[in-house]
Amino acid sequence: MCLAVPARVVEVHADGGGVVELGGVRQDIRLDLVPDAAVGEFVVVHVGFALARLDVAETERTLALVAAQRDEAP
Amino acid sequence: MRYVEAFASPAVVGPALAELRRALAPGRRYRLMEFCGGHTHALYRSGLIDLLPAEIAMVHGPGCPVCVLPAGPITAAIDLLERDASVVVATYADLMRVPAGRDSFAAARDRGLDVRPVHGPSEAYALAVAAPERRVVFVAIGFETTTPPTALVVQRAAREGRRNFFVYGQHLQSGAAIDHLLAAVAGGRLQLDGLVGPGHVALVVGAGFFAPFAAKGRLPIVVSGFAPFDLVRALTLLVRQVNAGRAEVEVAYDRAVTWDGNRAAQAAIDDVFEPRPRSVWRGLGELAGGSLRLRPAYRAWDAEHAFELRPVAASDHAHCLCPSILLGERAPLDCTLFGRACTPARPLGPCMVSAEGACAAVFHAGRHLLQRAGAARTESPCAPSR
Numbered sequence: 001m002c003l004a005v006p007a008r009v010v011e012v013h014a015d016g017g018g019v020v021e022l023g024g025v026r027q028d029i030r031l032d033l034v035p036d037a038a039v040g041e042f043v044v045v046h047v048g049f050a051l052a053r054l055d056v057a058e059t060e061r062t063l064a065l066v067a068a069q070r071d072e073a074p
Numbered sequence: 075m076r077y078v079e080a081f082a083s084p085a086v087v088g089p090a091l092a093e094l095r096r097a098l099a100p101g102r103r104y105r106l107m108e109f110c111g112g113h114t115h116a117l118y119r120s121g122l123i124d125l126l127p128a129e130i131a132m133v134h135g136p137g138c139p140v141c142v143l144p145a146g147p148i149t150a151a152i153d154l155l156e157r158d159a160s161v162v163v164a165t166y167a168d169l170m171r172v173p174a175g176r177d178s179f180a181a182a183r184d185r186g187l188d189v190r191p192v193h194g195p196s197e198a199y200a201l202a203v204a205a206p207e208r209r210v211v212f213v214a215i216g217f218e219t220t221t222p223p224t225a226l227v228v229q230r231a232a233r234e235g236r237r238n239f240f241v242y243g244q245h246l247q248s249g250a251a252i253d254h255l256l257a258a259v260a261g262g263r264l265q266l267d268g269l270v271g272p273g274h275v276a277l278v279v280g281a282g283f284f285a286p287f288a289a290k291g292r293l294p295i296v297v298s299g300f301a302p303f304d305l306v307r308a309l310t311l312l313v314r315q316v317n318a319g320r321a322e323v324e325v326a327y328d329r330a331v332t333w334d335g336n337r338a339a340q341a342a343i344d345d346v347f348e349p350r351p352r353s354v355w356r357g358l359g360e361l362a363g364g365s366l367r368l369r370p371a372y373r374a375w376d377a378e379h380a381f382e383l384r385p386v387a388a389s390d391h392a393h394c395l396c397p398s399i400l401l402g403e404r405a406p407l408d409c410t411l412f413g414r415a416c417t418p419a420r421p422l423g424p425c426m427v428s429a430e431g432a433c434a435a436v437f438h439a440g441r442h443l444l445q446r447a448g449a450a451r452t453e454s455p456c457a458p459s460r
Binding site (some may be wrong): 008032034058059 | 220
């Protein structure tokens, strides 16, 4: 019930609807709750509704941090 | 898929686990609960549960909406189907096999009643649009994650004047369950050092929502995502808080969770729903403000009002341990029914159903087979080893 997945926005419609893509599969969803979401961004989708935008900069920062730790590790 | 797979890869999770081990205080043990059933499944499905240091015992929490939903509303909806052939019940597939006494939505469908599993409220609404002569009742369950979508579809029904769509509102509030856990900790019935907060609930309510609980219960809370990396990071932050004697809210899911959450989603919930004065949760008993019903302004779309639904209590299987499993008092393998009389294909209790039930998580990971082969590590951090 509370499972959700990050998916890339590929279409934004004027009526609050849109299309996302995840692993090559496209799905119609509602974007009413993340009205700023733009094509190319990632959103977290839940029972057919986007609930949040994924902060790509933050994501890359986290991954870079881990990579740095790994390189420092003995 | 970068943002899914990267956080599960050994190259990322390995160093995070090393950091977790370094954070442990010598000789100290940690009992940490993952509130959310989605986290329970993530721990088992990824195999992470076996990679955690032995000093950390994970206690599975009550965050499984189909597990804590009492049988009464299911029985009431099936009764409605029996007496009114114009009605279609639509609900999440997770709820189909949840036992209600000797019945379930799946059994009702097998004997010809019109129950449709749907992926969400929009799909239920589409059924009503496609069949104007039918009356579609969406049995709406879930925590704050699924509540805003239901609210938006109710608002749409009102806007479009759709009179053959109804919602049977059974949405739950995670705050009431956390309060219940804190009371169990305060009363000595449950020992906990920290809580892994539900990441997707937090998308809606915000990480700040958990701050009063951390302060009141003197319990560290770290909101986590669902990838193995997120969970290991959350446990590391919890361990550091425990060591330092802190009880704060931190976020191990920065890429999605904000402190304030999704204001539009919160506003939609508040517009459509209000807390019930009292509600009964399976396993947890009566919780004040634990569940939501539609506000009087949306009464025309409220199935409870339109069809005078009165949930009747149905008894659960006498040997089912689900009530104590939901509270973290017992573990799935403590149950005599587990994997024998009770399996995901024929569940006797709600914890064996669903992508969030703790018994289903343990079963799908094949733990009972390992146990029978004598190879399982101590599965239950709560019960004495057998």
